[in-house]
Amino acid sequence: MSADVEGEAEPSPSSGEAQFPNRRIITVALMLAMAVAAMEQTVVSPAMPTIIAKFNGVEIYALVFSAYLLASTITTPLYGKLADRLGRKRVLLFGLGVFALGSMLSGLSRSMPELIAMRTLQGIGAGAVAPIVITLLGDLYSLEERARVQGLFSAVWGISSIAGPALGGVLTDHLSWRWVFFVSVPFGLISMFILATRVRESVAEQRHPKPLDWSGAALLTGGTAALLIAVLGGEGRSWEGELLLLVLAAGLITVFIRHERRAADPILPIDLLAQPAIAASILGSFVIGGLLIGIDTYVPLFVQGVRGGSATDAGRSIMPLFAAWSISVFIAAKLVPRWGFRKTAVLGSILIAVGSLGLVAGAIWPESSRLAFFVGMAVIGLGMGPTSLSYILGVQNSVPWERRGAATGAVIFSRMIGGAVIVGLLGATLGHELAWRLGGTSGLDVSAALRPETHAQLSPEQLNLVRLAMNASLRDVFLQIFVLAALGLGCAVRLAGGRAVDRRDLMESHAEHPDRIAAAVES
Template sequence: MRRTWITVGLLVGTFLASIEATVVGTAMPSIAEQLGGFHLFSWVFSAYLLAQTISIPLYGRLADLLGRRATYVAGVSLFLVGSVACGLAPSMELLVAARALQGLGAGCVLPLTMTIFGDLYEVQLRTKLQGLFSLVWGVSSVVGPLAGGAIVLHWSWRWVFLSNLPFGLVALALVGVLLREPARARREHRLDVAGAALLSAATMLLLVSLLPAEQRPQGLPAAVWLGLAAAAALGFVLVERRHPEPLVPLDLFRDRVHLAANGAGVLLGVVLFGIVGYVPLYVQGVRGGTPVEAGAMLIPLSLGWTAASIVAGRLVRRVGFQFLVRFGSALIAAGAALALIELWRGVPLLGLIGLTAYGVGMGCCISSFTVSVQERVPPTRRGIATALTQFSRTIGGSIGVALLGALLLSVVGQDPTAGGDLAAIAPALRDKLVQGLGAVFTAMAAAAIAAGIVGILLFPRVEEGMVGPPRRP
């Protein structure tokens, strides 16, 4: 029973973190109208994403060194403090700072949830829980915009942030009180402060280099920020090779399981973030559909992902992780190709089939990647191994969205959403939009095929490397 309630708490925390990614977007026009500072509009999102991304591996390593419960409680508490600061922010500048604080806390939720699942459940149940996790994430992506609109309409935009408190406190109470961990040997740890600082700097500089020119600090060209990111990344590698307790143990990547899971994860992040970002634009700008129709287009992906994760949990002992990864990788590549054909041929059924196939493939691959990397390491490394799979997808998605956006703009020549009504754009601009989205979907298909190749050719058999049964609380 204790394990069940811990799981409920973790899923509540997951819902909290995932809905935050969508609920704020609906409220932002009202926020900008009241606080002003429209030039900082995009930084309300960017600050959260930057802080969340750089903190993911930090929480993974802290969970291994200091314990899951303490790390989870600290991260969720930081998220709630940031939420209160957002709800009380008197200016757009302070709202951006509070969103960064909120993002630093949010970085703990997803990797720690998967890590604690790894401690509590055996392989079959853990893989099935990936389906429930995906369902919570999918529901939140639908509920978020609706909830944000309702809150702004009937109350105040400030409650978009303050309403996080009851959910967060429930998650804190259930996990903080009920989760029990085995006693750890008391010894001093040498925290890898330099490695954490260099990885954070490299990630932040890389993401800043991908921002539009008008949003980059000091107006410096992207090449400068990219060069600084490369220098920080090199310094990070040098530090990690020498530190006795590195933030990211580089020897993990000598194992083909970790190499394939994270390499494919970067590519899958490109495709996933691209689909979420550009399929709605295609539905509204090319087909002339409504925002509701654009959102409905993504439902087959969510349903396929959830169903495949549940089925994969039942099949993993029979067919193994390698079969699930290869099968899922093939479906991902095929699904992206079908979606590309639908764009050029105008056959909606192909797009639905393609997105469903992509969702099923992701359900097979992501659950297999997460559980297999956990089984490949001892419990003392499970936190960082799990966090890296999430980190790779987030980095891939961040890079992908920026590059795909630049590619679209280079073809179209102007922002197709500038007029406010996508259904009413001029025919000439619509033709350019079709060409631009064709280039974007082609790049996404290439990334999906590359991810499929990595999954099929590089991912090895995992069963022989399993470490053993988890401890029950």
């Protein structure tokens, strides 16, 4: 496969790597696509307390996020395979189109179940964005260039993420919560226009293409869906039902792994997971995804449900994390080539763990939570840049070009499934603890405590009771986030050590001894 800007000479497909004569135009289109995904993940969070206050359904609060994450997660590996067969451009255009449609329909939703369904459609489209964009960056740039460009993309992600919560809060307070879904549509349309008009792509035909692994995709979908439903729990569901779902998930995932080992063209490269450095990156990305989505989901809930802030205040509470992230990734881009993947990731993981303690402290002493949250979120952001960059670059640099898409898709898949599963676990903690602490109170509308304009629906005693219960329950959620951060540090120390060396340089220096390449990368 090769791709280039329209009007340019097409590169020779025998070169083994996609060559792009005009990288700037393509990079701009990819930045816009990434901005769409980044803004969507953060612009919705400040509006969710308002949405559940309108529709009720605090018991399925996490499902609005998890449905989106599940849909985007299970489609990520499939999009990676389709991109290899149909071309990056076509698949990315399709994903952006479905995402825009889902965004519009989400904004027009009339109930919580309907919103969850439309968020699922959004997720189906979003699954194409991150893996294809990041894979293309791996094709476009060398390791040293990629570290810098990833920093630029992380800045775009950070700016979009910073703008998202603030914009989401303002739109919710001054217009309507529906606009938090409409706002991302123009960005998607602009990105689609640039890709459709400026990028020309040709895909080499295969005489005997391997069959697409639809069976593997079905097994993966069923296994992850059963796992997520079990993790989220449900009102009135027995423990036997939960156990049955977990057994079903374990069975489907086991069959999936066995199937992938025999598949001619597997959805996920199981053999790559046997490499310690890649396995550490996959597990670390799982933790990173859970931490990020967990913080993005439950910090705004603390601000509104405990501190009594508005949607705008909830949006501002997330800004320090993404602001610090966008700064730290530029520093990490210089550290990775010098320090290597392991040292850089360990530094970032330590910062994430220390910052997580700030969230715990803020919940223990609510009167000081504003300062504790600001410092904690900033420190977490400073750690996210080095850690996430080390994971993705470490994996891309450990595999040859023809497997880069599959390996990148595996990292993105792990990060997204981590977000979906962990946010569900945290939601289960919140739901069970709230039910336990408020179990003796009948007719108490918890959602009324989430917006200043609905506080009058509760008596002062009831409002204080809900806030105390919410505070204690979210404290335990933040403790779980700290434990996850500590586990992430364990993943970081398993990355490849030594100075990072571009695999392309290894290929050239060991061209006569290919057996040395894997050993050099592994070290």
